Amino acid sequence: DIQMTQSPSSLSASVGDRVTLTCRASQSISMYLNWYQQTPGKAPKVLIYAAANLNSGVPSRFSGSGSGTDFTLTISSLQPEDFATYYCQQSYRAPWTFGQGTKVEIK
Amino acid sequence: QVQLQESGPGLVKPSETLSLTCSVSGFSITTGSYWNWIRQPPGKGLEWIGSIFHSGTTYYNPSLKSRVVISVDTSKNQFSLRLRSVTAADTAVYYCASGVAIADFDHWGQGTLVAVSS
Numbered sequence: 001d002i003q004m005t006q007s008p009s010s011l012s013a014s015v016g017d018r019v020t021l022t023c024r025a026s027q028s029i030s031m032y033l034n035w036y037q038q039t040p041g042k043a044p045k046v047l048i049y050a051a052a053n054l055n056s057g058v059p060s061r062f063s064g065s066g067s068g069t070d071f072t073l074t075i076s077s078l079q080p081e082d083f084a085t086y087y088c089q090q091s092y093r094a095p096w097t098f099g100q101g102t103k104v105e106i107k
Numbered sequence: 108q109v110q111l112q113e114s115g116p117g118l119v120k121p122s123e124t125l126s127l128t129c130s131v132s133g134f135s136i137t138t139g140s141y142w143n144w145i146r147q148p149p150g151k152g153l154e155w156i157g158s159i160f161h162s163g164t165t166y167y168n169p170s171l172k173s174r175v176v177i178s179v180d181t182s183k184n185q186f187s188l189r190l191r192s193v194t195a196a197d198t199a200v201y202y203c204a205s206g207v208a209i210a211d212f213d214h215w216g217q218g219t220l221v222a223v224s225s
Contacts, residue, residue: 001169034211036153043202043215044153087153091210095168098153 002026002090006099012107013078021073021102023088028068032092035064035073038101039084047086048073078104109134111203111216119197119223125190129203129216136179137161141206142186144177146199147218154199158209159186166209193223 003026013019023033031051036044046055048064051071061076075082083106088099115127129142136142144156157167159177167175171190179186190197200220204212 032210036212043204043218044212045215046211046213049211089153089210089212091208094166094210095170096155096210098155100152 001095002029002093002097004088004090004097004099006086006088006102008102009100010103010105012105014107015078015080017078017107019075019078019082019104021086021104023066023071023073023099025069025071025090025092029090029092031067032090033064033066033071034089034091035062036087036089036098037082037084038087044087050091075104109140109205109214111205111214113201113203113216113219115201115219115221117220117222119193119221120225121194121223122192125188125193125197125201125221125223127188127201127203127219127221129186129188131184131186131205134205136184136186137181139207141209142177142179143204143206143212144188145202145204145212145215146197147202148196148199156188156190156201160209195223197221198223 005024033051035048038044052064085101085103110132112130119125141158143158176189200218202218203216206213
């Protein structure tokens with residue numbers, strides 16, 4: 001199985017901060033990487049497909065980059081509704097696997 | 108807009124079979140897309156359980172393959188999960204999800220908590 005490792009596991013930030021989350025794959029997955037946002041008690045929502053493609057309706061402050069084994073999700077200016085847990089997921093080879101998540105908390 | 112809703116018992120005894128159904132609305136299950144089950148143990152991350160294509164072709168996580176069956180009922184526009192021989196480690200929120208591509212989870216149900224306990 002392809003292992004997905006996210007860092008940090010949690011971070012504290014303020015509204016308006018620029019935040020960067022990292023996801024690393026145990027082997028090259030090209031750009032087959034999706035990002036999800038999950039708020040407490042809710043199902044995940046997909047933010048970004050194929051490493052860099054913003055899902056319809058997702059604010060432009062979210063952006064994704066990377067290829068191969070290293071990927072980042074950046075929130076350019078953190079908003080109150082962005083405090084959540086973010087998961088990366090590889091779509092390169094089954095079984096499809098997720099990172100353990102990065103929890104973004106209010107400072 | 109496709110909508111999904113999980114249903115099934117919230118409590119299952121150890122060694123028994125967990126059975127859940129996902130009802131799909133706003134989209135015909137026969138038109139296309141992959142129909143998935145994903146779970147999340149309390150306070151933990153996400154695990155893909157398996158998928159079924161509208162044709163009935165199934166794909167399972169090898170870690171669960173020996174215990175899982177996913178099926179589709181086109182007459183009811185539903186798909187189902189059966190996980191046999193459950194243990195406490197199977198306690199989780201179970202989500203159904205759909206995606207146009209095999210490994211993309213575009214739409215999710217709200218999730219249902221299933222506890223395994225005697």
